[in-house]
Amino acid sequence: MVEFRAYQEEARYFKYAFNAAGKVVEEAPLIVTENGIVSRAMDASHIAMAVLEMPWEMFDEYEPPSDELMYGLDMEEVTRIVRRARVTDEITLEGEDEEEVIIKLGSSGYEREFRLRSIDIDDIPDEPELDFAVEVTVVPDFIQDAVRDADLVSDTVKVGAKGNTFYFKAEGERGRVIPKVQEGAEALLTFEVEEDVETAYPLDYLKDMIQAAQGAESVRIRLGQDMPLELTFRIGPAGEGKLTFYLAPRVEE
Amino acid sequence: MVEFRAYQEEARYFKYAFNAAGKVVEEAPLIVTENGIVSRAMDASHIAMAVLEMPWEMFDEYEPPSDELMYGLDMEEVTRIVRRARVTDEITLEGEDEEEVIIKLGSSGYEREFRLRSIDIDDIPDEPELDFAVEVTVVPDFIQDAVRDADLVSDTVKVGAKGNTFYFKAEGERGRVIPKVQEGAEALLTFEVEEDVETAYPLDYLKDMIQAAQGAESVRIRLGQDMPLELTFRIGPAGEGKLTFYLAPRVEE
Amino acid sequence: MVEFRAYQEEARYFKYAFNAAGKVVEEAPLIVTENGIVSRAMDASHIAMAVLEMPWEMFDEYEPPSDELMYGLDMEEVTRIVRRARVTDEITLEGEDEEEVIIKLGSSGYEREFRLRSIDIDDIPDEPELDFAVEVTVVPDFIQDAVRDADLVSDTVKVGAKGNTFYFKAEGERGRVIPKVQEGAEALLTFEVEEDVETAYPLDYLKDMIQAAQGAESVRIRLGQDMPLELTFRIGPAGEGKLTFYLAPRVEE
Structure with missing residues (x-):
């Protein structure tokens, strides 16, 4: 049936x-x-x-x-x-x-x-309720570029906001990579920052998550100091639905 | 010379x-x-x-x-x-x-x-003469999709006709895949069925054969119960030439 | 600074x-x-x-x-x-x-x-000064095709000029490949030959060098009997810059 x-x-x-x-x-x-x-x-x-x-x-x-x-x-x-x-x-x-x-x-x-x-699912997690210090909306190209650029030199990327700039920063033996957008740039659609923030995240998860950017019109990114990163992609004809990812920060050893 | x-x-x-x-x-x-x-x-x-x-x-x-x-x-x-x-x-x-x-x-x-x-060729087979119960013509997309879909779950695919439907069916541990076209659909150009038929064939050969569908305008498929499958691709400016494949059925163990 | x-x-x-x-x-x-x-x-x-x-x-x-x-x-x-x-x-x-x-x-x-x-560089070579017997300019497609065609049968390719023809020639167990252009063909932009020449070069280097042909409008090729091959790609809005490769001939054993 x-x-x-x-x-x-x-x-x-x-x-x-x-x-x-x-x-x-x-x-x-x-x-x-x-x-x-x-x-x-x-x-x-x-x-x-x-x-x-x-x-x-x-x-x-x-x-x-x-x-x-x-x-x-x-x-x-x-x-x-x-x-x-x-x-x-x-x-x-x-x-x-x-x-x-x-x-x-x-x-x-x-x-x-x-x-x-259908398979058995053991438990279903609750969606976290978080208070983010930074909320930006970018064009999908920016986050795709930023994640792949960072991947050239490291397996960790720092995501941050400082002054009027939202940036990614990766550092490895081979060099440093710093993709960034500034307020006023077409690639940065919205930019709300309560305080300067910089938190590290594992790149391998981000590489998978940005697959959803294909076909999206924009991506919302929210984060806070040493807090999870939240990525939101609107889906559907008028963006009625959404896919949200949460990613735990990488603790520096 | x-x-x-x-x-x-x-x-x-x-x-x-x-x-x-x-x-x-x-x-x-x-x-x-x-x-x-x-x-x-x-x-x-x-x-x-x-x-x-x-x-x-x-x-x-x-x-x-x-x-x-x-x-x-x-x-x-x-x-x-x-x-x-x-x-x-x-x-x-x-x-x-x-x-x-x-x-x-x-x-x-x-x-x-x-x-x-030029290399030595030992013997040249005769083309088989077969009496098929089913003859359909489909758009190349359909057979390409059907073969690749089936490949998701199995290495064997059943090809069949039943009522007004021509279908592929593959079943594996992960699930079932049933690509099908019905009389009246644009993807089904001709449809002649003497009796309902369902015969299994090895997918690996089909995956190679459908390479010829690229650039073809249509593909003719003929088969019968537990008989070889015949695939025909017209080639040339006005379809003067053709490439025909015959594929033996897979005997269920 | x-x-x-x-x-x-x-x-x-x-x-x-x-x-x-x-x-x-x-x-x-x-x-x-x-x-x-x-x-x-x-x-x-x-x-x-x-x-x-x-x-x-x-x-x-x-x-x-x-x-x-x-x-x-x-x-x-x-x-x-x-x-x-x-x-x-x-x-x-x-x-x-x-x-x-x-x-x-x-x-x-x-x-x-x-x-x-920045890394330490030990020594910087001087650019060789050579007197070439053959100088041709071809469309990028030709040299890309020629190198990849030759790669089907061998790891060495002979580059030569004879009469009004500029050619590549590769020979292997599987057969021979001879991509060529003749004076008057659109693909051969300039053709200056002092004497007939045929010299062998290693294909693996050529495969890397022709990557520069992407986006180039033409490629200049110069060579001489048993001499290095010179490939020149103009770069920049009006071709103000250039990338030149020199490749030593392969000595037949």
């Missing part, structure tokens, strides 16, 4: 979000209610969390379940499936008999159906 | 066909007559056959040999050469002294000449 | 040149004078030399040092950095305190700063 059904004309809204989430967390629940679909999961080493919110408004058609339902997803499989979506594909998510999640890609008469067995 | 010469203004007609054939069969004859050029070869494990037919009509210039000639090609080498063709390249095939096959890529005054030593 | 500063609106003029030079030589000096920036270096096995000349005219802004300065660059690092340049990026080169070379990519307010520690 089909227990819920969510249809979106443009599969691309899910492609990059699921792809990035699936690189960060190994497995994730899919909690389906009359309000929409939500997922919250930590990675195996408890350094990163992914929170995916897809309210019913971001779907073109949404048939809710009669009661709240939960499925468990092997995110590596989900990643492999959504990567197969074409630009022109429509997408449908369905749940069947509390046992299978069905992802359908395609259009009328030409449909590719992927059925994933 | 140049024994024959076949010239086509657009090398791309050969690029994808030779490339796909060269991935399926290790070596192949080139039988050259006044009617054109033909090749028939089985792969080393005798699971697949490739039949390439290039009648003189598909060439812009064709100078036949005085008698039937046969050369033997190391298809891996041919594949490596045709992959080097640019979109704008012209192509000329020549045979010399029964010892060398010459492939020329380029245009006036700018020519890249590749000379391959 | 910033000791010199060279700014160009289009980073792409440097991207391919530095990238190719960095694949051929492991380390290189950066000699900065009031006339511009020059670099000369041999590869570790002394088979190839790269000479990069960037006169002040090729920069949009050039602030020379008060005296001649020299920095040493780890070219692998430089290659990794310039590869990160976007098409729209501006580029600035700076030297600081005789200890760091700074490469800045970006545009107003959005800047990525890369700092490389």
Whole structure:
């Protein structure tokens, strides 16, 4: 029996979000209610969390379940499936008999159906409530460049705000890399800083998270001194949904 | 002495066909007559056959040999050469002294000449004559998607027709994948079914064969219950030539 | 203290040149004078030399040092950095305190700063003065094709001129490859031959050198019988700068 059904004309809204989430967390629940679909999961080493919110408004058609339902997803499989979506594909998510999640890609008469067995999910983390000192919004190019630039010289990157500048800073044996944007630059869309901050984060997680920047119009970054980093990508036709990552700071030894 | 010469203004007609054939069969004859050029070869494990037919009509210039000639090609080498063709390249095939096959890529005054030593070919298989229960024509995208989708979960794929639907079906530990097209869909160009059929085939061969779909306008698929699969790609300016693959069914253990 | 500063609106003029030079030589000096920036270096096995000349005219802004300065660059690092340049990026080169070379990519307010520690360079080779029998200019496509075609069958390629033809020739167990251009062909821009020549060169170096052809409008090739090959790529808005490679002939055993 089909227990819920969510249809979106443009599969691309899910492609990059699921792809990035699936690189960060190994497995994730899919909690389906009359309000929409939500997922919250930590990675195996408890350094990163992914929170995916897809309210019913971001779907073109949404048939809710009669009661709240939960499925468990092997995110590596989900990643492999959504990567197969074409630009022109429509997408449908369905749940069947509390046992299978069905992802359908395609259009009328030409449909590719992927059925994933639901897996057991042990516990679902709560989303942290944090008070950030810095909140900026940047174009996706900036954070993609910054993370990949930093990766040239180190496996850690410092993210900071000072005066009117938001910057990344990485240092290694080979040299230093400092990608930065300043207030007034087109690449820096919003910039709110309560106090100067500089905190170090592990680059390998950031490299996976920025996959979601593909297809996003902007990325919100929030952080505080020695606090987790929060990255938020809006998804859906009018940004009704969102994918949020939290990343623990790297403690200097 | 140049024994024959076949010239086509657009090398791309050969690029994808030779490339796909060269991935399926290790070596192949080139039988050259006044009617054109033909090749028939089985792969080393005798699971697949490739039949390439290039009648003189598909060439812009064709100078036949005085008698039937046969050369033997190391298809891996041919594949490596045709992959080097640019979109704008012209192509000329020549045979010399029964010892060398010459492939020329380029245009006036700018020519890249590749000379391959002819190798001995032991025997040339006959093309099978089969009575198929199902014959469909699909857009290349569909078969490419279907094969790659199936590859996500298994190394075998079932190909079938049931009612008004033509489908692929693959099942593995991770889940199930069912790409399908229905009568009336734009992706399904023709659909003739005498009886419902479902037969399993090895995916690794199919992955190589669908390389020929690049640049093809459509693909004809024929099969029967527990019979070989036949894939046909038309090649040439008006589809005068064709590349046909036969693939033995996978016997369930 | 910033000791010199060279700014160009289009980073792409440097991207391919530095990238190719960095694949051929492991380390290189950066000699900065009031006339511009020059670099000369041999590869570790002394088979190839790269000479990069960037006169002040090729920069949009050039602030020379008060005296001649020299920095040493780890070219692998430089290659990794310039590869990160976007098409729209501006580029600035700076030297600081005789200890760091700074490469800045970006545009107003959005800047990525890369700092490389200067390394010791033992000795700087002189550019050879040679009397070549053959000088041709070809479109970049031709030399890229020729080198990659030759690579299909051998690790050595003969470069030659005979009559009105300039050619590459490679021979291996699998066959022969002969890319060629003739006087009058669009791909052969200039052709001056004092005597017929054919000299063998190692392909692996050529494969690295032709990376500079990307973005170049033409490539000048000079050679003589059993002499080094010289490849010259013009760089900059009006070709004010140039990158020259010298490659020792391969002695037949």
